[in-house]
Amino acid sequence: MSEIKKIIKGCLAxxxxxxxxxxxxxxxKLYAVCLQYSGNDEEARDILQxxxxxxxxxLENYKHEGSFEGWMRKITVNTALEKFRSRHNLYRVDDIDxxxxxxxxxxxxxxxxxxxxDLLDIIRELPTKYRMVFNLYAIEGYSHKEISKMVxxxxxxxxxxxxxxxxxxQRRVGSYTGxxxxxxxx
Amino acid sequence: MSEKGANIDLLFRNGLxxxxxxxxxxxxxxxxxxxxxxxxxxxxxxxxxxxxVLLTLSFFTYRLSMENxxxxxxVVAYNIQAFDPIISVPLDKLKPLEIKENNRFNNTTAFAPxxxxxxxAIDFDINDSPAQPLSIMETRSLSISNTLRAKNSxxxxxxxxxxxxxxxxxxxxxxxxxxNTPKLVNRWSITAMASPTYYSAINAGSDALxxxxxxxxxxxxxYSGGLAFSYKISKRFSIQSGLYYSSLGxxxxxxxxxxxxxQYGTTKSGHNFEVLTSSGTxxxxxxxxxxxxxxAERIVTAYTKDVFDPNKASLQPVNTSLDQxxxxxxxxxxxxxxxxxxxxxxxxxxxxxxxxxxxxxVSTTLDGNVYPVGDTKGLNPLSLSSSxxxxxxxxxxxxxxxxxxxxxxxxxxxxxxxxxxxxxxYSFGIFSGVSYxx
Numbered sequence: 001m002s003e004i005k006k007i008i009k010g011c012l013a014x015x016x017x018x019x020x021x022x023x024x025x026x027x028x029k030l031y032a033v034c035l036q037y038s039g040n041d042e043e044a045r046d047i048l049q050x051x052x053x054x055x056x057x058x059l060e061n062y063k064h065e066g067s068f069e070g071w072m073r074k075i076t077v078n079t080a081l082e083k084f085r086s087r088h089n090l091y092r093v094d095d096i097d098x099x100x101x102x103x104x105x106x107x108x109x110x111x112x113x114x115x116x117x118d119l120l121d122i123i124r125e126l127p128t129k130y131r132m133v134f135n136l137y138a139i140e141g142y143s144h145k146e147i148s149k150m151v152x153x154x155x156x157x158x159x160x161x162x163x164x165x166x167x168x169x170q171r172r173v174g175s176y177t178g179x180x181x182x183x184x185x186x
Numbered sequence: 187m188s189e190k191g192a193n194i195d196l197l198f199r200n201g202l203x204x205x206x207x208x209x210x211x212x213x214x215x216x217x218x219x220x221x222x223x224x225x226x227x228x229x230x231x232x233x234x235x236x237x238x239v240l241l242t243l244s245f246f247t248y249r250l251s252m253e254n255x256x257x258x259x260x261v262v263a264y265n266i267q268a269f270d271p272i273i274s275v276p277l278d279k280l281k282p283l284e285i286k287e288n289n290r291f292n293n294t295t296a297f298a299p300x301x302x303x304x305x306x307a308i309d310f311d312i313n314d315s316p317a318q319p320l321s322i323m324e325t326r327s328l329s330i331s332n333t334l335r336a337k338n339s340x341x342x343x344x345x346x347x348x349x350x351x352x353x354x355x356x357x358x359x360x361x362x363x364x365x366n367t368p369k370l371v372n373r374w375s376i377t378a379m380a381s382p383t384y385y386s387a388i389n390a391g392s393d394a395l396x397x398x399x400x401x402x403x404x405x406x407x408x409y410s411g412g413l414a415f416s417y418k419i420s421k422r423f424s425i426q427s428g429l430y431y432s433s434l435g436x437x438x439x440x441x442x443x444x445x446x447x448x449q450y451g452t453t454k455s456g457h458n459f460e461v462l463t464s465s466g467t468x469x470x471x472x473x474x475x476x477x478x479x480x481x482a483e484r485i486v487t488a489y490t491k492d493v494f495d496p497n498k499a500s501l502q503p504v505n506t507s508l509d510q511x512x513x514x515x516x517x518x519x520x521x522x523x524x525x526x527x528x529x530x531x532x533x534x535x536x537x538x539x540x541x542x543x544x545x546x547x548v549s550t551t552l553d554g555n556v557y558p559v560g561d562t563k564g565l566n567p568l569s570l571s572s573s574x575x576x577x578x579x580x581x582x583x584x585x586x587x588x589x590x591x592x593x594x595x596x597x598x599x600x601x602x603x604x605x606x607x608x609x610x611x612y613s614f615g616i617f618s619g620v621s622y623x624x
Contacts, residue, residue, distance in 0.1 A: 016218065016401045016402070019217075019218065019221060020214065020218070023214055023217060024214075027208075027209045027213070027214075028206035028207060028208055029204070029205075029206050031206075031207050031208070031209040032202070032205045032206050032207045035207055036202060041210070045209070045210055045213060048209055048213055049213050049216045049217055052213075052217045053217055053220045053221060056217070056221040057221070114197075114201065115201075116201050116202055116205040117205075119197070119198055119201040119202055120202065120205065120207075123198060123202075134198075137195075138194075138195035138198055138199055139198060139199050139202065166194050166195075169194050169198070173194065173197065
């Protein structure tokens, strides 16, 4: 039996040590996901806590098919979405199927020198509705149809939000890269 | 735009892949207090399973004992009403009536009454051969059980009508009925019993503190044993009391102990550390012991991690848990009801016990060596527990029997009341022993 299977078995039997072991092993990765979906640290902490409670409560439903880490990540993302739905009202722009092109092009396409924490900072600066759609589409790989159901918006709104998110991100990335280059030259 | 979009997507997807951020402290505490609720029903299910097994065992034992003893019941009563004479026996021809019944009542004898207004009941013990009347009691009537009515050989002796009970009129009943009721013999018994005991506790509240405390405690080997006297009140009921000694223990996990702390001084209060447990607050009395815990709330001390580091001070690690031991003298008052009174008897047992605290210590071990740590403060010197069990009794002889009594015990008041906690201990033991009746 693999180690993760033993830990899961222990968790299912209510073994506190195995539960803590599971948490210690995966909390850091899942907390990064929580930060990615939340606007502040407090919200990220809540998502992590609620997400792990759901993981433990639903552990018996995990069939050992596919990645366990992926299964936990999915629960964490869903928890973030639930929180998002309960706290935010997305601007529902119905029947917009045309993608609104950005009115300004990004000024820099050289992304060299950006660290993961820089990317996290940039993504967290996005408005909530854009951040959600961008994360679900670009990072998690959901389609606009799926996102529209998950976030309760139309497909058009999802496309629109993604487009706007990309523009903002490209600008911010350009700014970050410029600042970093300037700092490096000095 | 779409190519630029794809590039920016890739940048973030790859850049954030496998990225990790250490979560803030305290998140785990919130999680474990919430998920603990889920593990409780497992214990309840185990208790339910044990009860089910006991009931099943009892049922099969009952069936077995019934098969071994045979039917019908060993004592029967005859109902003979005296009015229209069907069988008239002249006074000078009064003699015992012979009753024959298919090898079961060999030489069974019924006595013919003389007085036609007197009703009698005659008890026979079927197992005794030849059967003899054990007693004759005054009563309104004598009845023959339905089972016996079917026995033709018996009924013909009384010339019974189909629709009525057998009726006999005896003009002159000279045989005076004895007015003695059957006496219970061997009313007293003494029992020596002992049992290994599983000891744990139930969190009656839903607070996070109680859950956290309980989750870190594991039962140690516990036992109970003693002598009990019981007095038979009636054929079914008996009352029992005596003196038992119980040793209970639990392991408190997550408490790291180190030795060699004495040289670093002690606090003015006389003890260096306090540890919160479900049984009370453990207070150290050994100045050489240093304690630390992962969850800082469990230990109250001036020597917190930021003040004193046991590793830097090169203290010797002893263990990661504490052993908490308590001993009680128990004075039970137990009522027993005999469900089945056969060679293998079954008793229902219930009652209360007063428990007097006689020993209280906390220690930790390293390679078999026991390091005393201190004791538990705030314990109730007297606690009350309720017992419920089902006992099996195998009668080796009329005086001696072997007993097996699975018993569940629930402590009505906690061993101690720690502020904010609602923890009730319980124990389960399978008592076995010997009884001598006198």
